Amino acid sequence: MLQRTIPLLILSASGLILILSYFSPITETWSEQVVSWFNILAGVAFVLGAGNLLAVNLEKISSKRPGWAYSAITLVSFGAMLVVGLSKWGAVPDAKHPDVHLAGSQDSTQAGYGWAYEYVLSPLTATMFALLAFYVASAAFRAFRAKNFEAILLLGTAFIILLVQIAAGAFLTNWIPEDSFFAFLRAESLKAIVTEVFQTAGMRAILIGIALGTAATSLRLILGIDRSALSKG
Amino acid sequence: MQRRSTSVVRESVRLLQRVGEYAAACVSFACVAMALFVARDVAASPMPPAAENLRLEDAPDDAGGVLVVFWKTPDPAVSAGVVIERSLTAAERAKNADELWIEVERLGRDAVAGVDGSYVLKGVPIDEDTRVRVSILGTDGELSEFVESAPARPEVSLFAFKRLPLLLTVIVVSLSVLVWVALARSGRPLKIRRIAALDAVDEAVGRATEMGRAVLFVPGIQDMNDIQTIAGLTILGRVAQTAAEYDARLEVPTCRSIVMTAAREQVQAAHHAAGRPETYAEGNINYITDEQFGYVAYLSGHMMREKPAACFYMGAFYAESLVLAENGNSIGAIQIAGTAEPSQLPFFVAACDYTLIGEEFFAASAYLSGERDQLGSIKGQDVGKAFAIGAILIGTALATIAALNEGGSLGMWAGSAVASMRGFFGG
Numbered sequence: 001m002l003q004r005t006i007p008l009l010i011l012s013a014s015g016l017i018l019i020l021s022y023f024s025p026i027t028e029t030w031s032e033q034v035v036s037w038f039n040i041l042a043g044v045a046f047v048l049g050a051g052n053l054l055a056v057n058l059e060k061i062s063s064k065r066p067g068w069a070y071s072a073i074t075l076v077s078f079g080a081m082l083v084v085g086l087s088k089w090g091a092v093p094d095a096k097h098p099d100v101h102l103a104g105s106q107d108s109t110q111a112g113y114g115w116a117y118e119y120v121l122s123p124l125t126a127t128m129f130a131l132l133a134f135y136v137a138s139a140a141f142r143a144f145r146a147k148n149f150e151a152i153l154l155l156g157t158a159f160i161i162l163l164v165q166i167a168a169g170a171f172l173t174n175w176i177p178e179d180s181f182f183a184f185l186r187a188e189s190l191k192a193i194v195t196e197v198f199q200t201a202g203m204r205a206i207l208i209g210i211a212l213g214t215a216a217t218s219l220r221l222i223l224g225i226d227r228s229a230l231s232k233g
Numbered sequence: 234m235q236r237r238s239t240s241v242v243r244e245s246v247r248l249l250q251r252v253g254e255y256a257a258a259c260v261s262f263a264c265v266a267m268a269l270f271v272a273r274d275v276a277a278s279p280m281p282p283a284a285e286n287l288r289l290e291d292a293p294d295d296a297g298g299v300l301v302v303f304w305k306t307p308d309p310a311v312s313a314g315v316v317i318e319r320s321l322t323a324a325e326r327a328k329n330a331d332e333l334w335i336e337v338e339r340l341g342r343d344a345v346a347g348v349d350g351s352y353v354l355k356g357v358p359i360d361e362d363t364r365v366r367v368s369i370l371g372t373d374g375e376l377s378e379f380v381e382s383a384p385a386r387p388e389v390s391l392f393a394f395k396r397l398p399l400l401l402t403v404i405v406v407s408l409s410v411l412v413w414v415a416l417a418r419s420g421r422p423l424k425i426r427r428i429a430a431l432d433a434v435d436e437a438v439g440r441a442t443e444m445g446r447a448v449l450f451v452p453g454i455q456d457m458n459d460i461q462t463i464a465g466l467t468i469l470g471r472v473a474q475t476a477a478e479y480d481a482r483l484e485v486p487t488c489r490s491i492v493m494t495a496a497r498e499q500v501q502a503a504h505h506a507a508g509r510p511e512t513y514a515e516g517n518i519n520y521i522t523d524e525q526f527g528y529v530a531y532l533s534g535h536m537m538r539e540k541p542a543a544c545f546y547m548g549a550f551y552a553e554s555l556v557l558a559e560n561g562n563s564i565g566a567i568q569i570a571g572t573a574e575p576s577q578l579p580f581f582v583a584a585c586d587y588t589l590i591g592e593e594f595f596a597a598s599a600y601l602s603g604e605r606d607q608l609g610s611i612k613g614q615d616v617g618k619a620f621a622i623g624a625i626l627i628g629t630a631l632a633t634i635a636a637l638n639e640g641g642s643l644g645m646w647a648g649s650a651v652a653s654m655r656g657f658f659g660g
Contacts, residue, residue, distance in 0.1 A: 023400050025296040025390045038458050042491055049490030049520035056519055067538075121524070128526035132552060135559040142562075143583040203575055206591045208621045210573045213595030214460050215406050216614040221463070225414060225606045226598055228467040229495070 008224050015222040053078065084112040157194060164191040281371040282307040284315070289354075289365050289382040294396070297359040297389035302352045302382070304367050312345035314370035315352075318379070322358050334366060345369060357387050398657045405620060410613030417609025425608055430569050430587035431468075431597055435475055437567040441542035442479040448472065449541040451532065451557065453548020453572070454488045454525055457495060460595075461573050465548035466492070466499050467598035468571065472545055473503035477512055485518040486535065488528045493520040529553040536560045546570040546585070547594070550577050558584030571597065628654050 014034045021031035057071035083089075089112040091104030106113040144155045163169045169187035176186050183189060220226035284304040292299035306312050318334040325335065337354060344350050357363050362384035369377040417423055441448045450472055452465040469485065476483040483500065487493040497518045504513040521531045533556060536544070544561040546554070547570070554570075554577040561568045562584050570581035571589030581588045589597055592614070599607035631647045631654070638644030 019403075023393055023396055025294060025393055028296040042456060042489070045490035045494060047490075049493060052490075052493065052520045053522075056516070124530075125524070125526040128530055128556075129552060132556060135555045139555055139559055139562075139580065139583045206575050206578065209590075209592035209618070210575070210595075212406060212614050212617045212621070213573070213592035215403065215617070216410055216610050217460055217464060217595045217598065219407055219410050220599070220607060220610050225610060226467070226602070228470055228499075228598055228602065229463045 004227065004230050007230050008227065011230070012222050012224065015218060050078075081113070081116060084116065089113070090115070157198075160190050160194060164188065280375055281312045281369040281377045283378040284350075284367045284369055284380045287365075287367055287380045287382045289363070289385040291385060291388045292353065294390050294393035295387075297387045298355065298357055300354045300357050300363060300365075300385055300387050302354055302365050302367065304350050304380075305348050306345040306350055306369060307348075309345050309348065311372055312369045313342055313372045313374075315340045315344045315350060316368045316370060316376060317352055317354075318366050318368075319354060319357075320362075320364040320384075322363075323361055337365075339370070359387050359389060362386050402617075402620075406614070406617035409616035410610045413613035413616070414606050414609040417605040417612070423605065423608045423612060425596075425600060425611055428589070428593055428597065428600055430571065430589045430593070431471075431600055433567070433569055433587050434472055437543035437545075437569060438472065438475045438479055438481050440567055441476075442481040444542045446542035447482040447484050447539060448476050448543045448545070449532075449536065449539075449561075449566075450483060450485045450545045450547070452485065452487060452492055452496060453546075453550055454528060454553065455549040456489045457491045459549050461549040462489075462492060464573075464595050464598055465571070466495055468545070468547045468601065469496060470499045470503050471601040473500040474507050477504045477507035477509045480509075480512060482514075483517060484535075484539075484541070486521045486528075486532060487519065488521060488523060488525075490520050493518060525551070525553060529556050532557055533560050536564055536566075540564045541566055543567045543569075546572070546581065547589075548572065550574055550581075555580040555584060561585075624654070624658070 014037075017027070017030050017034050021027040054075070057075050060071040061068045061075075085106070088102055088104055088106060091101065091106050091111045091113075092108055094100065094103040094105065097103040105111070109115045109118045140158070144151070144158055146152045146155050163172075164187040169191075173186045173190075176182050178186070184193065217226070221229065285307055286303070286305045288303040290301050290303065292301050302317060304315070306315070316336060317338045317340070318336045321329070321332060321335055325332075338352060340350075340352065344352070354363075354365065363386065364382050364384045366379040366381040368379045371377065438448055450469055452469060453459070453462050455462050457463065473483055475481075485493075485496045485500065487496055497515055500518060501510075501513050501515075504510050521528050532553075536557075537560065541561075541564070544557075544566045546557055546568070550557075550572050551574065554572070554574075558568060558570065558581055568585035569587045569589075570585040571594040572578065572581065573591050573594055575591070578588065578590055582590075596611050596614070599611050628651060631651045634647035635644050635651055638647070
């Protein structure tokens, strides 16, 4: 009973405080307090996550499951970053407290942590992100196959946008006088019609639905009508 | 001989006199030119006139501590910036009794480009008076005379009146939700349209069971303070219950520690609800990493190696949405996605079999529960939608009238009505 009631009370109180502070500036500090609580919880919960990461990978290594070498690399990297980060190895001394090593900054590449972030993690992240271009091409190829009316509409719209983004769009339509009845067929006009009329209208409709859905879901949670997110105890 | 030497001397003296005259003329010309140059320079950058109409006012609708400085720049053409100083606080005066003013900002040309200038002064004490003084910076770096403001004190606002329209909208939507919940409780019949993506959950999990492969559930990359993650975990409960009933293996790799804990709670409860608590495997719900593309790399590799038969993406997604959905597509998995990130919806629609779009995603929790209270709340949400549709129709009609009858009395009335609506809805 208490396992559900107490979390529900905390949830309701936090939700109401956040709403209240949005409309009443005098209570702004209350909402900052609630956000701090969450940050503390998330910080403590990270220990759980790190423990889980260690347990899963150690188990994989000890049982020599396929790909155990990757787990070993994960654990070595985890340990190295933890040591370098906590010891602030190579940290740039703080201007106010140059004698206190732990007050130093790790943002620059002079620090071990900053160096690893800049020259190891960032390139790896960029590599993963760069793959997105190929996924976009493959998804577009599949989505633009004109197999039904909706797909034909999608294909036509995509064709217009692709055409007007390149020089060919302007080259093909620049002969249409700007003050004529057919000026809407010029590349820049077609692009504006698609992006500023159809796309904006559709996106706003979705956004209004999302806003109402968020409000209704929040209300269900705050009032305890929907308790699915709470512990079933 | 003597006469000749005398004439040479005379000629030399005359030449020297001529050279001297030329030199004097050159020096005079140089002096005149220099004087003209200096005069021109001085004329181009005269001392800028001092700021006018200096006012210091409280910033409205805030928690205090903020004042706004307003001034007029008399001649923007000869002004290159503005220097703003404020009076020292009591605490600062206690430390340094010699100083009266402290410079808070030195703004560039943009601040004096127009006649009216303003600056938001933050961190002002709310329990004592504060004054500011302003000096216009000339193009040659000279400062005009400082102009001092009257003292002002920031006030703490009890209510942010600029957010009143939003508060009214929230009240209308909340009341309609509560009314419909009450109506649902009283037994009023409710008709909710079917959501294909949610009806397909059984089909997807059943297929995974038949193929002897896992079901993959990705609850987004945000933490539990994001409403999308909460909505995603609610759907996880239903997916986990179906998986438990079918005895299918459900894997939930998470991007946040708290989400892992919450997901474990959900899945465990679902196994209890399915009457099969012994099949709950905590080890299938793991924390991977907070790093967005590290998480994506793990999921991509996992999907290619394990080839799950059904993939669910329910929560907040960003650039990784298409990477995940395309990988799932390449392994032939049934894919069901749901998110409230408008920019990612097209990717999911293109690459997944079913997609919960925006509000459907939030309605899923109530839809899956089947409880009358929750279904009533969806109907209440529809009242808010009707309100939005009505406002859009009225606004469109008024804007059209204003455009068709531009300059006419009807058009002017419609234009002012549109402006009022924009103001009300914060447009």
